[in-house]
Amino acid sequence: MRRIYMDANATTPLLPEVFEAMRPFFLEHYGNASSIHQQGQFARAAVDHARDQIAHLLHCRTSEIVFTSGGTESDNLALFGTLENAAAPAHFITTSIEHDAILRAAAALAKKKIEVTILPSTPQGVIEPTALLAAIRPETKLVSVMFANNETGVIQPIAALAAIAHASGALFHTDAVQVVGRLPLDLSPKGALKDVDLLTISGHKIYAPKGIGALFVRRNVRLAPMLYGGSHERQRRAGTENVAGIVGLGKAAELANIWLAEDSPIDGPTHLTALRDRLEQGILSQVEERGVNGEGAPRVSNTSSLYFDHVEAEALVIALDLKGLSVSGGSACQSGATEPSHVLTAMGLSPARARASIRFSLSRLTTAQEIDEALALIPAAVARLRDLSPTWNKTTLIPA
Template sequence: MSTGNAPGTRVYMDANATTPLLPEVVDAMRPYWIEQFGNASSIHLDGQQARTGLDRARETLAEFFNCHEAEVVFNSGGTEGDNTALFGLLHPGDHLITTSIEHSAILQAAKKLEHFGVQTTYVAPQPSGLIDPTDILRAIRPETRLISVMLANNETGVLQPVSEIGKIAADTGCFFHIDAVQGAGKVKFDVRQFGCHLLSISGHKVHGPKGVGAMFVRRGTPVESLIVGGSHERRRRAGTENVPGIVGLAKAVELAMHSIEDGTIARLAGLRDKLEAGILALPGTGLNGVMPNGKPAPRAANTTNIWFDNLEGEALFIGLDLKGIAVSGGSACHSGATEPSHVLMAMGLDKARARASLRFSLLKTVTEAQIDRVLQVVPEAVQQLRTLSPVAAGTLS
């Protein structure tokens, strides 16, 4: 059966799930797979060559975070970083404040900690998806030890007021962690301005390799290591360092810093806005001028989450995939799940609207021609669904 998709014409619009390696990243990693393959903890020449690559990568991450090199800890990615912040700081009797729109790496860790006597307050967002800092302040108790709030939401792209929350944490003596996995490379980073004690990023969200990430851990923060068994990373994360991955992460981060300064991110926002406006203007989609989920709150430049009124989002997702357009119904970590997005539900959407919403997240390398292709395909897919579903056709006409 033909899918209506010619070879080479697929358009990938699921960057918030993962991104491809940029050629410069592959080139940076290649020597550390073959020629400079040593263990960075070994003191012979082969080990020291690997150590040099590791040290240079740490310098790059320190510049990216705006912190001291000693405050950079390499790990396996965002999930490990998020888990480290919670399990490494919280003890029975402590109180955690987080939000109901966090990634599952935070929410599931919090649920597990509740079994060990850690109490959690889940702050709900406003309908726009924004967290009100005053709601964080109201939730603080004498036993509050940690506040954890994401920088950019993975489903809506909404940017949270982390600097304001950081000031609240400082004023009240709480530790503050930021899950910055989706914000990395899309907004300018400065952990001092954010006011956080811990911050997590992941390589594969910034055109780097999968299975590698980094944390900022402010000096003096008493976070315990999740993984023990060696003196790696100044005893903060045991295990032989993945030097090729770390070097690739550093190169991706270096390119991300340039993309913020050279106008790439501004260009990306413009293409996202064109895509968004084009979809909302399409006749017969049933959108009726409804704004995307998360708008008018400030959002990451590459993300839009759009409600297709009276259409089943899963059916449209499949229809677009068959036509060569890769999008998402929500977090990739919940692929195959039948429940609607917890993020959209927390924002006050009913189940029908949450199920009828799709996320378009653009790569930094997206072209205007690809945007035009999506704007050609979406109405075709919607029209086919209307034809197949007389009930939907009646409600959309």
């Protein structure tokens, strides 16, 4: 069976170009980047080059890139590094639609006497600047809002939110795992994101390996380490560098820069946007009682979250998997959870509709043929499951 992969928000495939860049650092150039001998200095040069590649993608200084083990560590480092030793009273603001790496860290911070405010979402999945304005206060130390949601793909007004935080004297962090390489990001002192102080990157969401990530830390932001040991990463993240992973992340950043230059997601529909819209429109035209979560809000080009009433998402994921199509019921980090998605319920979806939602997330390797093949599978799978549902009204007509 030929498989079709549409779960890129969970992880992207490792590109051959990225693997080839990494290969020598597994077998030939295995030196420790902290060693002063030739093998060590070769590894150090590779780490420095990767840092340059990532800084070029983000339009920031190389010294502002801190390598981590991935998105979760970067998120935690951003929060605990700025808040754990904050002078009292300390107030932290985040949102109801964040990844668990933020929400569970926020819960841990609350136990350390950091006051936490959770901003609500609109039905489209957007965090409005007015909500932040109403919540922020003089003792607010940090605001964290994800750039684009991993379940719905909805993009937040990050520049406006960051400006509000700065105007009140607070730092601003964004989990940009789902937008790096998909949207142009300018973190330079005069760039569109000049008010963003901390930004999270994860390698395996941009065709690099799992187990590597980075945190952008703007110059002059004081960051307490979470790990204690050597003086790696300018004493911000102790531990021997994962040279091969760092090289892979750097190569993936270089490729992302090329792709962004080839087709701007801002100026017009990209290859992925066209494929995503083709998939969405095909499903909407063939299936009854369905809809797009986050419809009407700006979304990243590859992501579509749809609900199918009278269907359990888990059953539909399994049914499609048996036919060779890999999709997700939401965040991979929530796989197996019995509760409905906290993101979708925060947007106002009922528990039943949230449990009936499927996420399709395309990669740069997705083809038009795969979209057509998926469209041949999805309506039939939905129909079969609805035939088994006691709530399905078989006489319902498709909405106009």
